[in-house]
Amino acid sequence: MRIVRVTDGTNETYGFVKDDKIAIKSEITELTGVPIPINVKDFLFDGWYEEIKNKTNELEYREDISKYKLLAPIPNPNKIICLAFNYVDHAKEQGLQPPDDPALVIKPRTALNHTKSDIVCPDFVTQLDYEIELAVIIRKDCKNVSIENASEMIFGYMIFNDVSARDIQNKDKQFTRGKGFDSFAPCGPWITTADEIQNPQNLKMVTKVNGEIRQNSSTSNMFIKIPEIISKITKVMTLQKGDIISTGTPAGVMLNKPNAVYLKDGDQIEMEIEGLGTLNNTIKVIKSN
Template sequence: MKIARLVHENNETYGFVKGDRVATKDEITYQTGVPIPQSIKDFLFDGWFDEIKDKIDTLPYEENISKFKLLSPIPNPNKIICLAFNYIDHAKEQNLSPPDEPAIVLKPRTALNGTGSDIICPDFVTQLDYEVELALIIGKNCKNINEKQAVDAIFGYMILNDVSARDIQFKDKQFTRGKSFDTFAPSGPWITTADEIKDPQNLKLTTKINGEIRQNSSTSNMFIKIPEIVSRLSKVMTLEKGDIISTGTPAGVMLNKPNAVFLKNGDKVEMEIENLGILKNTIRFVNEN
């Protein structure tokens, strides 16, 4: 099932997506008789989704998705955890060995952004880069879990663009500030539930900038695989319902490349992961003085 967070005429809602059609929260309540909550997080993680799951096939999907603006699927996660250098091809292009333990960066939830929205970058940033990543959504609170339990803890998957200001990153000698600007975590376009993804370690993922392919790889190139990522992180911190874990990016970013072509004002960024949809954003540089 694909579950999207939506807005129309300043009214936020959520719903199921099938092709170009949507069954909204109000429609789901009307058709099933179940008074599902206003909050998408309450709906997904507090038992309501499971309650109406067997009724999904009966929904008529009356609205066209073009009517809505799509928001970042999870509005207020407690944590956004991003892995660095977790793809063998990306580490190789940086002349590095992938780390044996998850090397992580925490992004603030204020960086979240939806598909179709602009990525807003202050004009003092001179090296703006992209990173297509498979992100997973944690569906239950967990601590010190093993890899089998980790699989059961994953509610679903989506695309995340770990936007990075490389000049800030190099100046600071660490990653947080350069990855934490507002709108620097576009995600979506929706959550695809884990049961629909037979093998998350064998998904094609691409990035196009103005139609030109810049990244073209597969999640099979991850060094630390998804169950191990979740298990190891749970031994460091309690993972909570709605947390986002972004699993790293493959080769093709502009980081440390000679003659690098960084993102500029008006660039169209299109990211696709097999079976998860397409994430589209436009770059806007602004003067914040």
């Protein structure tokens, strides 16, 4: 199932996506008889989705999704956790070996952004970069999870762009400020539930900037695989329902490349991961105070 959070310009709601159609919350309640909650996080993680999912064949998908603005699928996750240098090809292009344990960066939820929106970049940032990543949505609170049981903690997947100001990142020698700007975490366009993805470790992933392919890889190049990522993170911190884990980016970013072509005002970014849809954003450079 593809679960989307949307607004019609006045009211926020959520629903299921099928092709170019949407069944919104009111239709789901009407046709299934289940009074699902207003809050999408309650729906996803407090048992309501499990109650409704076997009745979704009754839905008619009455409206075009184009009537709505798509929002970040999870509105207020407790944590956004990103992995650095977790792809063999990306680490190699940086002259590094992938780390045996997850190299973690915490991104603030105020960075959340959505598809068909602007990535807002203050003009003092001179090296703005993209990172296509497969994001995992955590199903329930968990601690000290084994690798064997880790897949049971996954609700679903989505595309995540770990936008990064490389000049700030290189200056600070750590990643929080350079990755933490408002709007630097576009994600979506929806959540695809785990049962829809047969093998999350073998998905094609492509980034295009103004139509030019910049990243062309696969989640098969991930060094630490998803179950081990979850297991190792939960040995450090409790994961909570709705947390987002962004699992690293493949080769093709501009970081530390000679003659790097960084993002500029008006650039169009298109990211696609097999089975998860497409994430589209535009760079908007603004004058800083």
